[in-house]
Amino acid sequence: MTARPPIAMLAELTHRCPLACPYCSNPVDLARQENELSTAEWSDVFRQAADLGVLQLHLSGGEPATRRDLEELVQAARDAGLYTNLITSGIGLTERRLKALDDAGLDHIQLSLQGTTPEMADEIGGYKGGYKRKLMVAEWIAAIGFPLTLNAVLHRRNLHQLPRALEMAVEMGARRIEVATVQFHGWALKNRDALMPTRTQAEEATRIVTEARARLKGTLVIDYVPADYHSDYPKRCMGGWGSTGLNVAPDGVVLPCHAAQSIPHLSFDNAREKPLSDIWYEGRAFNAYRGTDWMPEPCASCERKEVDFGGCRCQAMALAGDAAATDPVCVKSPHHIDLQARAEAHAAAEGAPLVYRSAPGKPVPEPAE
Amino acid sequence: MSPADIPALPRGVRLHWDRVRETWVLLAPERTVTLDAVAHAILSELDGIRSFGEITAALAAKYNAPQEQIAADSAGFLSAMHDRRFLDLR
Numbered sequence: 001m002t003a004r005p006p007i008a009m010l011a012e013l014t015h016r017c018p019l020a021c022p023y024c025s026n027p028v029d030l031a032r033q034e035n036e037l038s039t040a041e042w043s044d045v046f047r048q049a050a051d052l053g054v055l056q057l058h059l060s061g062g063e064p065a066t067r068r069d070l071e072e073l074v075q076a077a078r079d080a081g082l083y084t085n086l087i088t089s090g091i092g093l094t095e096r097r098l099k100a101l102d103d104a105g106l107d108h109i110q111l112s113l114q115g116t117t118p119e120m121a122d123e124i125g126g127y128k129g130g131y132k133r134k135l136m137v138a139e140w141i142a143a144i145g146f147p148l149t150l151n152a153v154l155h156r157r158n159l160h161q162l163p164r165a166l167e168m169a170v171e172m173g174a175r176r177i178e179v180a181t182v183q184f185h186g187w188a189l190k191n192r193d194a195l196m197p198t199r200t201q202a203e204e205a206t207r208i209v210t211e212a213r214a215r216l217k218g219t220l221v222i223d224y225v226p227a228d229y230h231s232d233y234p235k236r237c238m239g240g241w242g243s244t245g246l247n248v249a250p251d252g253v254v255l256p257c258h259a260a261q262s263i264p265h266l267s268f269d270n271a272r273e274k275p276l277s278d279i280w281y282e283g284r285a286f287n288a289y290r291g292t293d294w295m296p297e298p299c300a301s302c303e304r305k306e307v308d309f310g311g312c313r314c315q316a317m318a319l320a321g322d323a324a325a326t327d328p329v330c331v332k333s334p335h336h337i338d339l340q341a342r343a344e345a346h347a348a349a350e351g352a353p354l355v356y357r358s359a360p361g362k363p364v365p366e367p368a369e
Numbered sequence: 370m371s372p373a374d375i376p377a378l379p380r381g382v383r384l385h386w387d388r389v390r391e392t393w394v395l396l397a398p399e400r401t402v403t404l405d406a407v408a409h410a411i412l413s414e415l416d417g418i419r420s421f422g423e424i425t426a427a428l429a430a431k432y433n434a435p436q437e438q439i440a441a442d443s444a445g446f447l448s449a450m451h452d453r454r455f456l457d458l459r
Contacts, residue, residue: 005389005390007401052389053389055387055394055396056396056401083383083385083396083401107381107383107396108381108398145380146381147382147398149398175379175381175398175454176398176399176454219454220454221453221454
């Protein structure tokens with residue numbers, strides 16, 4: 001099949017982060033600082049991305065502000081002609097650094113929210129004082145005039161704070177809020193007993209979002225990622241594998257999505273060794289699940305096959321043990337009923353401790369049996 | 370959308386020539402909108418100074434078309450942009 005050029009690239013500048021969120025989207029096997037791409041290497045990747053057709057660049061991590069050359073990297077991205085978005089917890093940003101990012105041409109900031117009270121936010125982030133600091137960063141962002149999106153990550157522990165998160169977005173002057181229920185990959189898979197929302201919570205969140213969208217029309221745009229274990233159809237993961245976006249990990253490994261390394265039989269190219277264009281068009285990992293030709297039944301004959309592209313490959317791997325299987329979230333999957341039962345059991349689990357993300361190079365904690 | 374409204378693209382929303390796909394696009398937070406010739410013509414006129422009435426009058430003169438028609442066509446497009454926070458109105 002012929003691939004079209006990608007629109008978006010997620011650059012995970014580093015896996016280092018002061019926070020330790022138990023649902024971190026980084027892989028469990030974190031890249032070490034000494035393996036991170038240099039300023040010059042990232043700048044070259046940004047230019048190649050723009051040549052390839054990427055329009056939107058998301059600078060993420062880890063915490064991207066951990067990179068001391070963040071301002072230079074933003075400048076390089078804008079020089080390459082990319083719309084440049086910073087995805088941050090705010091920790092590591094100062095008023096001075098934000099002004100330098102403004103001078104470098106940063107287009108937009110996404111600020112993560114772990115909770116709407118210091119107690120909740122600091123417990124989930126595993127970083128004392130983080131909430132207070134984040135509110136200060138939000139004030140600096142507003143004073144400079146950066147367009148802001150608040151990224152609220154929700155789960156069983158904090159879903160009751162959703163109404164307050166919406167209010168906070170309006171108070172901060174954010175144009176958008178992403179209301180994202182935790183997706184269970186990597187670190188979050190270790191925390192399903194602690195974080196899985198109940199079905200009632202998931203339905204309540206949908207009701208709150210629907211009401212708020214109508215009430216806040218023209219003031220706040222709400223993007224919503226529902227709790228997919230409780231859904232009947234899977235998410236349109238990445239807009240279709242290898243169709244619209246790519247991720248570059250801190251060490252230059254180029255991935256079809258941030259969790260793709262959880263699929264053991266795939267091997268991935270590195271931007272240090274191959275041109276990005278070759279990796280996108282010719283790379284085996286990108287072609288593995290591109291389009292619809294790879295699909296088995298029930299996807300192959302399904303009328304939704306180009307609506308959701310069979311859902312999430314990494315979730316199929318994690319839950320069905322086969323990355324080419326129909327996402328078990330789908331009602332047509334033979335694993336669907338079992339998944340819903342497991343979701344109920346995770347949601348009903350009591351007293352499960354949070355398993356925090358560790359630092360690159362440090363041992364990975366396991367949940368208690 | 371009234372003739373006295375002054376529409377403007379807010380910070381973080383900008384027109385961009387996509388050299389790979391050879392088309393004008395609007396870049397906004399987490400969104401890319403491919404623009405047809407009409408949409409691009411309207412958005413190119415926004416300067417944060419002139420009102421919607423003045424802009425539709427200018428487009429009517431430029432394209433030799435009835436102003437009422439241009440106002441009717443572009444009001445819907447700009448209102449939808451406003452709902453998505455891609456457009457400020459003063």
